[in-house]
Amino acid sequence: MIDIFLWVVFPYITLTIMIVGCIYRFAFRQKTWTAPSTEFFEKKWLRIGSPLFHYGILLAVIGHVMGLVIPLQFYQAIGVTDHLYHIGAIYGGGLAGLMVVAGAVILLIRKATVDRVRIHATFADFFSVIALIIVAGIGTYMTIVYNTTVEAYEYRTTIGPWFRSIFTFQPQYQLMTEVPVIFKIHVIASFGLFASIPFTHLVHIYSVPIHYLARAPQQYRSRAGYQHRRDYK
Amino acid sequence: MKIKAQVAMVMHLDKCIGCHTCSVTCKTTWTNRPGTEYMWFNNVETRPGPGYPKQWEDQNRYKGGWEYSNGKLRLRAGGPLSKLKNIFYNPDMETLDDYYEPWTYDYQNLINREKGDSLPVARPKSMITGKYIDKPEWGSNWDDDLAGGSEVVPMDPNVEKLQEHIAMEYEKTFMMYLPRICEHCLNPSCVASCPSGALYKRDEDGVVLVDQEECRGWRFCMNGCPYNKVYYNWNTHKAEKCNFCYPRTEAGLPTICSETCVGRIRYIGVVLYDADKVKEAASVEDPQDLYQAQLDCFLDPFDEDVIAKAKEEGINDEWIKGAQESPIYKMAIKWKIALPLHPEYRTLPMVWYVPPLSPIMNHITNEEELNTDGYIPAIDQMRIPVEYLASLLSAGDTKVIRKVLLKLTAMRVHMRQKTVGGIDPLKESDLLRGAGMTEEEIEDMANLLGVAKYKDRFVIPTGRREMHGDLHYKQGACSLEDLAPPEGMVTYPFERGS
Numbered sequence: 001m002i003d004i005f006l007w008v009v010f011p012y013i014t015l016t017i018m019i020v021g022c023i024y025r026f027a028f029r030q031k032t033w034t035a036p037s038t039e040f041f042e043k044k045w046l047r048i049g050s051p052l053f054h055y056g057i058l059l060a061v062i063g064h065v066m067g068l069v070i071p072l073q074f075y076q077a078i079g080v081t082d083h084l085y086h087i088g089a090i091y092g093g094g095l096a097g098l099m100v101v102a103g104a105v106i107l108l109i110r111k112a113t114v115d116r117v118r119i120h121a122t123f124a125d126f127f128s129v130i131a132l133i134i135v136a137g138i139g140t141y142m143t144i145v146y147n148t149t150v151e152a153y154e155y156r157t158t159i160g161p162w163f164r165s166i167f168t169f170q171p172q173y174q175l176m177t178e179v180p181v182i183f184k185i186h187v188i189a190s191f192g193l194f195a196s197i198p199f200t201h202l203v204h205i206y207s208v209p210i211h212y213l214a215r216a217p218q219q220y221r222s223r224a225g226y227q228h229r230r231d232y233k
Numbered sequence: 234m235k236i237k238a239q240v241a242m243v244m245h246l247d248k249c250i251g252c253h254t255c256s257v258t259c260k261t262t263w264t265n266r267p268g269t270e271y272m273w274f275n276n277v278e279t280r281p282g283p284g285y286p287k288q289w290e291d292q293n294r295y296k297g298g299w300e301y302s303n304g305k306l307r308l309r310a311g312g313p314l315s316k317l318k319n320i321f322y323n324p325d326m327e328t329l330d331d332y333y334e335p336w337t338y339d340y341q342n343l344i345n346r347e348k349g350d351s352l353p354v355a356r357p358k359s360m361i362t363g364k365y366i367d368k369p370e371w372g373s374n375w376d377d378d379l380a381g382g383s384e385v386v387p388m389d390p391n392v393e394k395l396q397e398h399i400a401m402e403y404e405k406t407f408m409m410y411l412p413r414i415c416e417h418c419l420n421p422s423c424v425a426s427c428p429s430g431a432l433y434k435r436d437e438d439g440v441v442l443v444d445q446e447e448c449r450g451w452r453f454c455m456n457g458c459p460y461n462k463v464y465y466n467w468n469t470h471k472a473e474k475c476n477f478c479y480p481r482t483e484a485g486l487p488t489i490c491s492e493t494c495v496g497r498i499r500y501i502g503v504v505l506y507d508a509d510k511v512k513e514a515a516s517v518e519d520p521q522d523l524y525q526a527q528l529d530c531f532l533d534p535f536d537e538d539v540i541a542k543a544k545e546e547g548i549n550d551e552w553i554k555g556a557q558e559s560p561i562y563k564m565a566i567k568w569k570i571a572l573p574l575h576p577e578y579r580t581l582p583m584v585w586y587v588p589p590l591s592p593i594m595n596h597i598t599n600e601e602e603l604n605t606d607g608y609i610p611a612i613d614q615m616r617i618p619v620e621y622l623a624s625l626l627s628a629g630d631t632k633v634i635r636k637v638l639l640k641l642t643a644m645r646v647h648m649r650q651k652t653v654g655g656i657d658p659l660k661e662s663d664l665l666r667g668a669g670m671t672e673e674e675i676e677d678m679a680n681l682l683g684v685a686k687y688k689d690r691f692v693i694p695t696g697r698r699e700m701h702g703d704l705h706y707k708q709g710a711c712s713l714e715d716l717a718p719p720e721g722m723v724t725y726p727f728e729r730g731s
Contacts, residue, residue, distance in 0.1 A: 034450035034470035040328055041361075041467065047322050054321040115362045116329070120467060201470075207449045209320075209428030212313045217425035219433040223696070 006188060007173035011166050014195035021198025022206065036125060036201035041116035045106060053103025059096035060136070063089070068163045072156040086152040090143060097140030104133045124200040131193045138186045146182055153180060159187065235508040236532060236543045238552050239419065239439035239583055240482055240501065240693065241561045242491070243571040244412055245682055246589040247641075248498040251410040253277050253374065255490035255499075259414075262478070262489045268468025270335035270360045273373050274475035275490045277412045281621065282376040283388035284411075286331040289461040290390040290575065296325040297459030298422050298578030299515060306516045306579065308425055308457065316428055316453055325456045329467075333371040335360040361467075379408050391624040407592035407618055411625070412498070414490060415462040415475035416574065416582030417441050419506065419530065420515045423474075426457025432472070437696065438503075439583065440477045448472050459578035483696030491691065500681075502559030502692045503552055504566070504583070505532040505543060511581060520577035520628040527573060527581045531566050534559070555694035560681055561585070568670070568678055570637050572626040587682070588622045588634060590641045605646055605662040612638045636669070643668035644675050644682070 026033060039046050067089065075085055108129045111121050147153060162175040176184070197203060259275040278284045292298060296310035310316075310325050338355035346353040357366045376385045386392060417434075421441050424432040431447035432454055434440070443454075443463070450470040454463040463474045478488035482501070486492065491499035507530055514526035532539045534556035543553055556562060564571040564587065571585035593612055612619065612635060619631050619638070627633040643664045650656045668675070681689065 030446040031469065031471070033446075034448065036470050037450055037452060037465075038467070039323065039326060039452065040465050043322070043326070043328055047324075050321045115364070119362050204449060207429070209317070209430075209449070209451065211430070212317065212428040215430060217308075218420070219424050219427075219430050220436055221433040222436040223438075 003173050003177050006184070007162065007176040008171045010188065011171070011191050014191040015166075017195040018197050021195075022203060025198050025203060033203050033207070034201065035204035035207070038111075038117045038120070041120075042110065042114045045110040045114070049103050049106030049110060051103075052099050053107060056096050056099025056101075056103055059092070060100055060139070063093045063096055067093075067155060068160045071160065071164075075156075082154070085156075086147070090147050090152070093143040094140065097136060097143050100136040101133060101140055104129055104136065108133065124196075127196065128193075128200045128202050131189070131196065135186065135189045135193055138182065138189065142182055142186060146180070150180075153183065155179070155183065159183060234542055236505055236539065236546045236548065237439060237508045238437065238543075238548050238556065239417070239504050239506055240477060241417070241439075241504050241565075241583040241585070242414070242488075243500045243561050243564045243585045243587060245498045245500070245587040246409060246411070247587065247591055248496040248682075249277070249410040249412060249589075250496045251277055251279065251378065252495050254493050254495050255412055256373075258489045258493040259475075263476075264473075266468070268466040269464070269473065271329060271332045271373075272464040272466075272473065274462070274464075275412065275414045276373055277410055278374070279377050279379055280409050280411050280625070281386045281389040281392050282379065282381075283385060283390075284413075285333075285373045286327055286461050287371070288388060288390055289459075292459055292578070294325070295327060295456040295459070295461065297456055297461065298580055299420070301516055301518065301579065306512065308422055309459075310426065310453070310457055313428070316426070316451075320428070320451060323452060323456070326452055327456060327461065329361065330371075333373060333375070334366065334369075336366050336369055339365070379406070391621060394624055394629075395620055409589045409592060411586075412490075413460065413462070413574075414488075414584060415441060415458075415477070416460055416580065416584045417475075417477055418583060419508075419511050419527070419581035420579065421458075422578070422580050423454040423458040423463050426453040427451070428453060432463075435479075438477075438479070438482065440479050440482075441474070442476055442479075443472045443474055445469075445471055459575065459580065460582070479696075482693050483698060485693050485695040487691040487693060497690065500560040500564065500685075500690050502561035503555040503694060504559060504561050505534050505539065505548070505553075505556045506530045507532055515579045515581055520579075521630040523576040523579060523581075524573060524627055524630070524633060527576065528566060528569075530581070531562075534562065549694075549697065551694040551697075555692050558692045560685070560690060560692060563677075563681060568640065568674065570640055570678065572633065572637065574626060575628075576626075577628040586626060587641070588626055588637055590638055590645070592618045593638065594642070594645070605650075605656055605664050608642050608646060609639070609664060609667065612642060636667075639664065640668040640670060640675075640678070643670065644679050647672065647675050648679050648683075 165172040264272040431444040448471040623631045
């Protein structure tokens with residue numbers, strides 16, 4: 001019963017909150033949709049913390065795609081042995097995790113100690129950073145400590161297929177019952193974090209300006225249809 | 234040929250008295266909300282001086298505008314790839330301290346303090362942190378009227394460039410005022426710097442605006458603009474900038490800074506230009522050719538072909554008439570007495586300046602006995618102002634400045650001869666030849682610069698909002714709506730808790 005709640009109901013509830021919340025905010029509250037930069041107030045510590053954190057997150061996302069989205073069979077088909085995979089995962093994932101945690105801790109200390117930044121930080125701002133530190137901290141612990149001292153846990157046969165099954169709407173919660181507790185906490189905390197995204201400045205993760213690479217430098221719009229952007233060379 | 238209309242401004246610097254009325258009315262109209270206290274869409278700088286933000290002209294530091302290298306025009310701060318790379322930390326971006334920490338005073342203390350032996354004082358209090366500031370150290374016009382003198386003046390990047398010592402002795406010094414707003418450039422580098430595509434140039438009037446919905450606060454526009462006229466609102470985390478008071482200009486009214494200008498230095502009008510020539514004009518090799526290249530983009534509003542083409546593009550008769558009667562067309566294109574600010578940034582700015590003559594003419598001591606041509610050496614003698622002005626207005630080309638100053642001097646001498654007499658007539662003099670103008674033109678010019686009324690200084694065709702189909706829906710719609718707190722309800726985040 002509790003397993004059904006944790007591995008079926010909870011993920012769907014949190015993902016629904018995230019998706020519906022983000023769509024609502026984008027459609028009706030887009031003036032609040034931004035990257036909450038405080039570089040304008042302080043850039044000495046930001047220079048170290050922000051790139052460390054963000055590039056770490058990008059690496060971690062790639063790592064999670066490799067571990068959860070890409071099936072084990074793919075690795076076997078291209079001849080990556082389990083041993084080789086885990087070495088890569090521990091080194092790569094460990095590095096990403098350390099970058100994220102170190103960066104986020106620097107940013108949190110900065111947020112709490114620099115007057116100009118702290119005074120304008122909202123509860124949501126602190127919540128996102130602390131939640132990220134908890135999630136990333138557990139993840140880093142799993143990758144570096146648990147994997148090397150207890151066992152190199154093979155999540156590609158349990159968490160991976162379960163994660164994919166959520167998106168095919170046939171959730172196989174049974175796969176999650178035997179997963180080590182520390183991994184369970186990491187998964188639950190992550191889904192909790194996903195649910196908070198529409199209520200914090202974390203929405204900016206959906207605004208990576210990739211289209212900037214392809215568009216013309218100058219933008220013109222007419223007054224009547226000002227929402228329709230137009231390239232002009 | 235792709236004809237576009239641009240609403241442009243010229244400021245006649247000789248008439249600026251440095252009263253900051255433009256700044257104050259702009260401030261109370263647009264930037265009196267939390268997050269915007271430090272912003273001055275319009276500011277007036279005393280030159281020589283570092284300006285606002287400090288040393289904004291130092292593009293080695295802020296990397297604003299465009300550069301032309303290896304046959305290509307590109308953003309000085311780097312193209313899209315390098316921007317995405319730097320999106321988590323922008324090394325070139327200015328911080329609050331490059332502007333100043335805005336403050337108010339603790340006025341309540343004057344009323345509420347308990348009776349004591351000393352007079353109550355209103356201590357300065359930061360509008361960012363709410364804490365007392367013991368000693369404010371910089372403000373948007375801290376160096377007003379050369380305050381700070383020999384310590385502050387050398388901070389001016391133009392002075393550094395001249396590599397000449399500007400005399401700071403009381404009798405020899407000079408100064409001028411430089412009011413600045415957004416240039417609403419033809420080739421805006423802020424627009425090109427925006428990863429979200431939230432900044433755009435409006436088709437109808439060329440005003441450069443920020444879409445407050447689409448802005449994601451990446452902040453590359455801040456230092457991407459070489460004039461540092463795009464600001465970051467720390468409260469909404471979005472960019473804001475001068476919008477040329479478009480709700481006013483659409484109704485045919487001048488911008489609030491122009492409307493309230495005490496010296497009546499500002500002129501607004503329409504200019505027609507060929508949008509297809511813009512990129513080519515911004516890409517001429519020698520920065521000193523940029524002024525002429527930009528002039529070549531402008532179109533003659535009396536030309537039959539131009540009128541026909543403009544109509545095809547949907548520019549209506551009122552706007553074409555506006556372009557023909559435009560004071561900007563006269564000053565910038567016909568008489569060529571107005572010049573663009575820092576053309577070397579390659580953005581093709583559209584707020585132009587008539588350079589001041591006063592620091593030079595004040596140097597003339599024996600005007601009583603002077604003949605007409607006696608004025609010519611006066612322009613050349615005060616070399617530093619001419620070079621200084623050239624560094625501001627013509628990418629260092631002193632010939633351009635000299636020519637404009639000759640025209641203005643010719644006007645002054647001619648009008649003096651006409652109204653006071655006592656000087657030999659201008660007709661056959663070298664001064665008139667140097668100016669390259671007819672007496673008739675000179676009198677027209679004197680009229681526009683000296684006595685022109687409201688309707689001659691501001692020739693602004695309306696936006697024809699009444700033609701829109703969804704007028705009822707658009708009623709009251711404004712880009713800053715729901716960003717501004719309700720009237721009389723300004724609360725700062727640091728005050729909300731208490």
